[in-house]
Amino acid sequence: KRAEQELLAISKFSDWNPSHFLDVAEMTMAAAIGYDWLYSELSEESKTIIKAAIIKKGIEPSLDAKNNSFLRAEHNWNQVCNAGMTYGAIAIYEDNPELARKIINRALETIVISMADYGPDGAYPEGYGYWGYGTSFNVMFVSAIEKLFGKDFGLSARPGFLKTAGFLENMTGPSGKPFNFSDAGNEGGFQPAMFWFASKLKDPSLLWVERTRLQSTPPTALVRDRLLPGALLWSSGLSINAIKPPKETMWVGKGKSPVALMRTSWTDSNAIYVGLKGGSVSVNHAHMDIGSFVMEADGVRWAMDFGMQNYESLESKGIQLFGRTQNAQRWTVFRYTNLVHNTLAIDSQHQLVKGYAPMVSSGNAPDNMNAVTDISEVYEGMIVKAVRGVSIVNKSYVLVRDELKTNNKIPKVRWTMLTPATAKIISNNSIELTKDGKRLLLSVNAPGSLVMKTWSTDPPNSYDAPNPGTILVGFEVTLPANSDNVLEVTLVPQNGKTKQVKKSPPLAAWK
Numbered sequence: 001k002r003a004e005q006e007l008l009a010i011s012k013f014s015d016w017n018p019s020h021f022l023d024v025a026e027m028t029m030a031a032a033i034g035y036d037w038l039y040s041e042l043s044e045e046s047k048t049i050i051k052a053a054i055i056k057k058g059i060e061p062s063l064d065a066k067n068n069s070f071l072r073a074e075h076n077w078n079q080v081c082n083a084g085m086t087y088g089a090i091a092i093y094e095d096n097p098e099l100a101r102k103i104i105n106r107a108l109e110t111i112v113i114s115m116a117d118y119g120p121d122g123a124y125p126e127g128y129g130y131w132g133y134g135t136s137f138n139v140m141f142v143s144a145i146e147k148l149f150g151k152d153f154g155l156s157a158r159p160g161f162l163k164t165a166g167f168l169e170n171m172t173g174p175s176g177k178p179f180n181f182s183d184a185g186n187e188g189g190f191q192p193a194m195f196w197f198a199s200k201l202k203d204p205s206l207l208w209v210e211r212t213r214l215q216s217t218p219p220t221a222l223v224r225d226r227l228l229p230g231a232l233l234w235s236s237g238l239s240i241n242a243i244k245p246p247k248e249t250m251w252v253g254k255g256k257s258p259v260a261l262m263r264t265s266w267t268d269s270n271a272i273y274v275g276l277k278g279g280s281v282s283v284n285h286a287h288m289d290i291g292s293f294v295m296e297a298d299g300v301r302w303a304m305d306f307g308m309q310n311y312e313s314l315e316s317k318g319i320q321l322f323g324r325t326q327n328a329q330r331w332t333v334f335r336y337t338n339l340v341h342n343t344l345a346i347d348s349q350h351q352l353v354k355g356y357a358p359m360v361s362s363g364n365a366p367d368n369m370n371a372v373t374d375i376s377e378v379y380e381g382m383i384v385k386a387v388r389g390v391s392i393v394n395k396s397y398v399l400v401r402d403e404l405k406t407n408n409k410i411p412k413v414r415w416t417m418l419t420p421a422t423a424k425i426i427s428n429n430s431i432e433l434t435k436d437g438k439r440l441l442l443s444v445n446a447p448g449s450l451v452m453k454t455w456s457t458d459p460p461n462s463y464d465a466p467n468p469g470t471i472l473v474g475f476e477v478t479l480p481a482n483s484d485n486v487l488e489v490t491l492v493p494q495n496g497k498t499k500q501v502k503k504s505p506p507l508a509a510w511k
Helices: 002-011 021-037 044-063 076-091 097-118 127-149 164-170 193-201 204-216 229-234 311-315
Strands: 250-253 259-263 273-277 293-297 300-303 344-346 359-365 368-374 385-393 397-405 412-419 422-427 430-435 438-445 449-455 471-478 484-493
Touching (some): 002 021, 021 044, 044 076, 044 097, 076 127, 127 164, 127 229, 164 193, 164 259, 193 204, 193 229, 250 359, 259 359, 259 368, 259 385, 300 430, 412 484, 422 471, 430 449
Antiparallel strands (some): 259 273, 273 293, 300 412, 344 412, 359 368, 368 385, 385 397, 397 484, 412 471, 430 438, 449 471
């Protein structure tokens, strides 16, 4: 009865907010599922009202060109809106087959535009947070199509789509926190869609992280996830006892936002974990974080990412948040520029929106897991070449190596790392970090006039969110004009285990 009341209530809304079509999509999906699942329990009058709402307030507005730009979108809007419209179409198929066929065929033709973003390896360009939105609705779509037609018209075979489950799993560190680049929150969340991937691929190890989330998340929090029932539907035949840790400790994906994700163990909560990203500032929901990384050891996330600021807190102050030009208002938000990410700034300038940083090499040898990204293009005009490599050496410490070739100017290079730890400069080339009774030593080997520094994370603008308990650490160094330079930083956990810090070969020799 309560479900029927809710369905009738939303059916009587004047509209489902077509000016922001994601709202229409989700309302249509909700109404369609309720209408379908409760069909035999609903009164004839209720059926008529709900079905009319699905058509008039859901499906038909999507036929208006002013509402359906999602059909050409390369991002999550395409996935969410096509899924919502398709659920509506499936629900009214028997009574209005011509309209339903039109909507389903349209979705099959256009959802592949956004699915191209998974290629070639499954790295989702919009990051962890929007993976949970776009991919979950993509899975809802494919799952429904497969049930309806007995096939998915090749959608699950699209390049990178099934591989994206590995991306999502490896995006979570031993602490349970995600690599939250782009517009993502600081905390991870349970992802029901992973059960579909695990079932489809017959690989229960894909649920290693989700099992922990399921066991550790309070039920009151879990039930707030509107897609939670999907985990039940897609977990048929999967035994929770069959969920073993993944065999591979490194995952690398190319594409619009290439990433390298590496760890020393899946079962040790004190394992070292590193996530490194390349890519482009021009990607949907991206920040100026090219070359940035996160790092964990001894259960502490030493190198962190602020992630996103609440949209409403910015848009309510008049900030135009989603511009992608070099001078967009988005780049006035404190959390979003390279000056507060774990990367470089040349003469305190912003990274270039138009540049792209490929992942040029990687290696997964147990004693030297590593990845290298060429970040030169986002510093075009500021420097000739900039290449960054990150490695977990001998499973005991992390090395960050930057190779920089200067032009005819004398640049001041700023190297920053955002941390929740307490920082103390203890020498002219090292900083000691302490957090939760653990220690990490950050040491620098660089040419010329090196100055170790810390920077406050107090934001400069009234619309910026506060950042309590965080600080930026690193250094500044002035490099000669027309020179080749190497900046090496080691992040060494001080956990009593002997660590011999080795000299690093040039990045071209990393394998």
